[in-house]
Amino acid sequence: MTDIIIDDQGPVRVIRMNRLDKKNALTLPMYSAMAEAVAGAASDARVRCIMMAGGPDVFCAGNDIGDFMKAAQGGGLGQPILDFLYALVRCEKPVVAAVNGNAVGVGTTMLLHCDYVVAGSTARLSTPFVGLGLVPEAGSSLVAPRLMGHARAFALLVMGQPLGAPEAKDAGIVNAVVEPGEADSAALAAAGRIAALPAEGVLMSRRLMRGSVDEIVRRIDEEAEAFKARLKSPEAQAAFMAFLSRKK
Numbered sequence: 001m002t003d004i005i006i007d008d009q010g011p012v013r014v015i016r017m018n019r020l021d022k023k024n025a026l027t028l029p030m031y032s033a034m035a036e037a038v039a040g041a042a043s044d045a046r047v048r049c050i051m052m053a054g055g056p057d058v059f060c061a062g063n064d065i066g067d068f069m070k071a072a073q074g075g076g077l078g079q080p081i082l083d084f085l086y087a088l089v090r091c092e093k094p095v096v097a098a099v100n101g102n103a104v105g106v107g108t109t110m111l112l113h114c115d116y117v118v119a120g121s122t123a124r125l126s127t128p129f130v131g132l133g134l135v136p137e138a139g140s141s142l143v144a145p146r147l148m149g150h151a152r153a154f155a156l157l158v159m160g161q162p163l164g165a166p167e168a169k170d171a172g173i174v175n176a177v178v179e180p181g182e183a184d185s186a187a188l189a190a191a192g193r194i195a196a197l198p199a200e201g202v203l204m205s206r207r208l209m210r211g212s213v214d215e216i217v218r219r220i221d222e223e224a225e226a227f228k229a230r231l232k233s234p235e236a237q238a239a240f241m242a243f244l245s246r247k248k
């Protein structure tokens with residue numbers, strides 16, 4: 001079973017994280033597959049909208065913490081992570097997401113680059129970067145304050161306070177909250193509505209709304225430098241060890 005399933009449903013490319021035994025914690029090959037699927041959508045005229053999805057009980061537990069430990073020895077975030085983030089941010093086609101259960105770390109920060117997010121009512125968005133001895137990534141230090149204001153972004157990104165689905169909607173990063181189990185169908189329906197609109201009009205409107213994305217790409221690089229330094233820090237190493245050796 002592959003950890004990333006790419007399924008083109010008519011004009012909608014569904015990119016599904018499918019490493020459910022590890023709560024969809026992302027490995028480097030998973031980032032590579034997602035980067036390729038997002039970038040490939042850009043050059044495929046049949047694809048009019050992308051949908052990011054996870055499992056019925058978990059969206060994504062963030063980066064694989066074992067990989068973080070290896071990355072600390074290797075000297076930084078792997079290129080596949082950056083490739084995925086660049087592809088997502090530079091993507092010109094609309095991106096919809098369906099979120100069930102936990103969306104942790106990059107599971108939440110990727111949502112900040114989506115155009116339409118549907119969450120099951122029990123979804124929980126969190127970014128425990130600082131508690132893990134790390135710093136925010138994926139351009140979130142720039143985009144989150146813009147979307148939800150500094151105070152709410154600080155609570156999320158620095159204090160690590162989770163957002164429930166209704167709070168995330170209130171903060172403006174989720175469009176719709178639906179019954180648990182209905183997020184996928186509601187997101188797919190939204191993606192279908194977007195895909196049915198005149199493609200050129202969608203593209204141009206989105207481009208106008210987003211402006212230049214170079215600033216976000218620069219921030220991703222800046223964050224990655226800080227992240228690289230933090231990965232080696234005693235705080236981060238201790239937090240990773242604590243997670244990997246915890247007793248259940």
Ligand code: COA
Binds near residue numbers: 021022060061104128
């Ligand atoms: N990296 C590596 N493995 C992870 C993981 C991650 N980010 N998140 C979960 N897993 C693994 C667990 O180690 C466990 O593996 P095991 O069955 O071999 O022991 C399995 O996934 C199930 O996780 P578990 O914690 O038992 O599930 P849960 O439903 O009780 O909790 C989470 C789900 C997402 C709340 C919890 O797993 C979690 O907090 N994960 C870490 C999230 C994180 O800090 N990510 C980094 C963000 S920067």
